[in-house]
Amino acid sequence: MTKGNTRDPPSFPAEVMNAVLGGDALRRCFQCGACGGSCPSAADMNHSPSRLFAMIRAGLRNEVLRSNTPWYCVACYYCAVRCPQEIPITDLMYGLKRLSIQQGLCEEVDAADFSRTFIGSVERYGRSFELGLATRYHLTHRPLGLPKLAPTGLGMLLKGRMALRPHRIKDIKGLRAILSRARVLERVR
Amino acid sequence: MTYAFFPGCSLAHTASAYADSIGAVAERLGLDLAEIEDWNCCGATEYSAIELLPAYALVARNLALVNGDLSQVVAPCSLCYVNLRRTQQALRERETLRAQVDDALAAGGLSYQPGHLSVRHLLDVVVNDVGLGTIASNIVRPLYGLRIAPYYGCLTVRPAKGFDDPEQPESLDRLLRALGAEVVDFPLKADCCGGHMTQISADVAYGLLRRLLQNATDRGADLVVTVCPMCQLNLDAYQDRVNRHCGTDFHLPVLFFTQAVGLALGLSPEALGLGKEIVPAQQVLRAKWSTEPSPAPEQPRRPHRRRRDPTLPMPEARSVRHG
Numbered sequence: 001m002t003k004g005n006t007r008d009p010p011s012f013p014a015e016v017m018n019a020v021l022g023g024d025a026l027r028r029c030f031q032c033g034a035c036g037g038s039c040p041s042a043a044d045m046n047h048s049p050s051r052l053f054a055m056i057r058a059g060l061r062n063e064v065l066r067s068n069t070p071w072y073c074v075a076c077y078y079c080a081v082r083c084p085q086e087i088p089i090t091d092l093m094y095g096l097k098r099l100s101i102q103q104g105l106c107e108e109v110d111a112a113d114f115s116r117t118f119i120g121s122v123e124r125y126g127r128s129f130e131l132g133l134a135t136r137y138h139l140t141h142r143p144l145g146l147p148k149l150a151p152t153g154l155g156m157l158l159k160g161r162m163a164l165r166p167h168r169i170k171d172i173k174g175l176r177a178i179l180s181r182a183r184v185l186e187r188v189r
Numbered sequence: 190m191t192y193a194f195f196p197g198c199s200l201a202h203t204a205s206a207y208a209d210s211i212g213a214v215a216e217r218l219g220l221d222l223a224e225i226e227d228w229n230c231c232g233a234t235e236y237s238a239i240e241l242l243p244a245y246a247l248v249a250r251n252l253a254l255v256n257g258d259l260s261q262v263v264a265p266c267s268l269c270y271v272n273l274r275r276t277q278q279a280l281r282e283r284e285t286l287r288a289q290v291d292d293a294l295a296a297g298g299l300s301y302q303p304g305h306l307s308v309r310h311l312l313d314v315v316v317n318d319v320g321l322g323t324i325a326s327n328i329v330r331p332l333y334g335l336r337i338a339p340y341y342g343c344l345t346v347r348p349a350k351g352f353d354d355p356e357q358p359e360s361l362d363r364l365l366r367a368l369g370a371e372v373v374d375f376p377l378k379a380d381c382c383g384g385h386m387t388q389i390s391a392d393v394a395y396g397l398l399r400r401l402l403q404n405a406t407d408r409g410a411d412l413v414v415t416v417c418p419m420c421q422l423n424l425d426a427y428q429d430r431v432n433r434h435c436g437t438d439f440h441l442p443v444l445f446f447t448q449a450v451g452l453a454l455g456l457s458p459e460a461l462g463l464g465k466e467i468v469p470a471q472q473v474l475r476a477k478w479s480t481e482p483s484p485a486p487e488q489p490r491r492p493h494r495r496r497r498d499p500t501l502p503m504p505e506a507r508s509v510r511h512g
Contacts (some may be wrong), residue, residue, distance in 0.1 A: 019241070021279055021286065040381050041393050063302065072393065075234045076343035076381035081355040082229045090348070094237040101239065111389045118235035122247070126229040128198040139386065152426055161426075163202045170227045174251060174297035181296035182246035185289045 012061045020088065020095035028085040029053045035079035035089050045069040049079060049089055052096075065100040069093070071108035110141050126169030131162050153182065192314065193255040194222035195273060195416070197266035198230050204266075204418035206462025210447035211265055211311070213460045216449075218319050218327065222263065225254050231272040234384055245286065246293040248276040253279060253294055253301035265311040265447075267344035267417035268384075274308040275348070310345055312353040312416045312446060315419045316360045321367040329455030331369025334479030336377040337449070338410035339365055340401070342420040346379055355379070359417060361446060367454040371483060373408040377401050382423040395434045398423055402431065402439040411473045426467050442470035452478075 010018065017023035029050065034050030047055065050184050055064050073093040080089045097115075100106040117137045121129045134153065138146045156162040169175065200208040215222050228251050236244035251273065255262055264270040280287045280303040287303070294301055315324075339361040341353075349355040356379055362372045380401060383394035401424065405413050415421045425443040432439055443466060451461040452474075463470060 040397055041386075044390070044393050045270050072390070074343075074381045074386060074393075074397075076384075077347035077355075078343070078381075081347050081349045091237075095241075097238040098241065112238070112288060114385065114389045115235040115238040118233065119239055122230045122232065122236070124216050127201075128230050128233065130203060134388070148430075152430060155467050156426055159467065161203050161205060161465060167201060169229050172295070174299070175229055175247075178250055178293050178297035178299070179243045182243040182290070182293035183240065185292060186240060186242040 008159040012059045012064075013057050016056050016064075016092070016095060016099065019099055020091045022088050023092060023095060025085065025087045026053060026056065026092065029057075029087055030085065032084060034082045034084065038082045039073075040076060040078070041072045041074055045072045049093075052094075053087075061103075062105065065096065065103055065105035066107050067096075070096040070100070071106075071111040097120050113137065113141060121166070123179065124168075125166045125173075126172050126175050127167050129163065129166035131164065132166060190261070190318075191223050192309075193259045193262040194224045194252060194268055195228055195231075195262055195264045195272040196224060197264060197269040199266060199418035199422070203422050204445070206465040207265060207418055207421070207445040207447060209460065209462030209465075210445055210451045210456075213456050214290045214315075214447045214451045214454065217454050218315075218323065220314070220319055223256065223259070223347060223412065225251060225256075225262070228254060232409050233268055233272075242286075242289060242293070244446050245276050245279065245290050248272050248283075249280065249290045249294060249301050250297065252280075252303070252306060253299040253304060260305050261307055261309055261314075263309045263314050264310050265416075266419070267310065267342055268419055271344040271348075272309065274351070277303050277306065277308050310352065310416070312360060312364075313490040315446075315450070316364050317352065321363060324364070324450065324454075325367050328368065328453045330453060330480075331482070332365070332453050332478065333369050333482045334408050334451060334477045335474075336373050336411045336477070337365050337369045337370045338373050338405035338408060338413045339378055340375065340405075340413050340420060340424070340443075341379045342415065342417045343379060343381045351428065361414065364446065365414065366451065368449060369482065370449070373405070373410045375405060375408055375410070377404045378440045382417075382420040384419060384423075385421055387427055391430075391434070394423065394427070395431045397469055398431045399435045400426060401438060402428065402437070402441055405441060406439060410441065411477050412449075412470060413441055415443060415447050416446050428468050440468060442466055442473055443469045446468055456475060 019025050031050050033050050035050050036042045042048055052069050070093040075090050077090050101112055106112050114137055117133055121133050132184050231246045232244050263271055341358050346353045346358045347355045353360045358379055366371050383397040386394035421443050428439055448461045
């Protein structure tokens with residue numbers, strides 16, 4: 001599957017397999033479809049997981065990385081436990097999300113931004129902060145939907161289930177140093 | 190034995206009832222939980238969507254902060270549990286990853302070598318370490334009369350090779366039965382609640398939640414009991430939105446398993462954080478919770494088969510045993 005000449009850039013299938021620990025298991029997919037059949041959100045995906053895997057092997061970079069399939073994955077691991085070839089499908093979906101963002105092909109902009117907003121809050125405080133996350137994300141992405149969600153948020157507030165202020169961990173500097181070092185190492189990986 | 194306790198972000202607020210009831214129940218059962226000092230978020234399902242190595246380093250910081258004398262870390266949230274468990278497993282199996290993560294941790298003055306530490310879900314610890322025998326012997330007020338749908342969600346039992354069957358888990362069923370409750374057969378007990386989909390793709394999330402609520406209602410459940418803050422939040426706080434979106438009329442209270450344990454142990458509802466749920470459990474508890482065990486369900490009478498029955502012979506349905 002990879003080309004013999006090492007100076008060639010890695011093929012698309014190799015790129016996907018390298019993006020995920022144990023990703024080379026993708027080679028074993030024999031198109032049984034157990035993944036799509038087990039997936040609770042398959043109906044909303046534009047390609048079933050197994051079809052997406054066939055498309056990866058066919059080198060269809062654009063179609064694969066523009067697909068909404070990884071973004072509709074709820075990470076429930078049903079496919080992964082049922083896959084007779086023990087392919088780490090959930091991890092592959094995460095890997096495809098990363099590749100689609102890195103290569104500027106991601107079309108599920110809202111979902112990607114939700115993840116980024118979440119990460120931003122973790123980098124700032126060391127913990128997630130629901131109220132900040134929800135308001136920041138919804139104000140920038142779907143302000144018109146906010147009134148619909150407001151009663152849910154208010155109910156949570158009234159029950160004491162929503163913090164008004166974030167909690168910052170003590171060694172936030174240490175955490176940030178760890179994450180930025182990991183980022184440097186990831187680039188050379 | 191003392192367990193290192195990783196509460197996870199939700200326990201501070203969205204799942205404060207879980208935190209309340211864990212504290213109360215742990216004290217009553219002598220379960221020693223020592224919170225990890227200055228722990229950070231596990232990254233939920235978001236970090237891995239953006240970057241890989243930082244996602245592992247983020248979780249590894251928590252493992253590195255575990256007191257070296259402790260050998261078990263326990264998480265009450267299934268998402269935290271799966272992130273801790275998978276990071277621990279990946280670090281154990283992959284040398285390069287281990288070296289890189291340790292390099293990153295060094296930047297924050299930490300170091301971690303996965304050796305003796307094992308990652309456990311709180312349900313696993315309660316059922317298998319504390320044990321149903323100990324719990325049963327401490328029961329003051331059995332949960333007689335309550336029909337409960339045991340809801341595990343996905344990440345409590347998946348990926349595989351955890352503490353229970355990845356598709357048809359039983360540990361929560363056994364625990365609830367030991368508490369005196371009537372456990373309803375709940376086929377979707379390990380299906381997904383939609384996770385973060387309530388935020389980014391509400392239609393998908395409400396569809397998944399509706400299936401779960403419908404299934405539990407069809408099976409005659411008075412209550413759903415969960416083992417994960419995300420599942421509780423979605424089923425409880427979004428139930429009203431599901432009703433409006435799908436034209437349904439569910440009123441199914443959703444409690445944490447530690448609240449159910451606490452009630453049976455005779456702890457006060459306030460100490461267990463009852464009343465913090467959006468769909469109130471109070472009416473159901475008042476109406477259905479009885480001091481007497483419910484009578485055994487009547488066995489359905491087999492239809493009398495006539496001698497020269499012209500219909501095709503069918504295998505007889507096995508009767509399902511409740512309780």
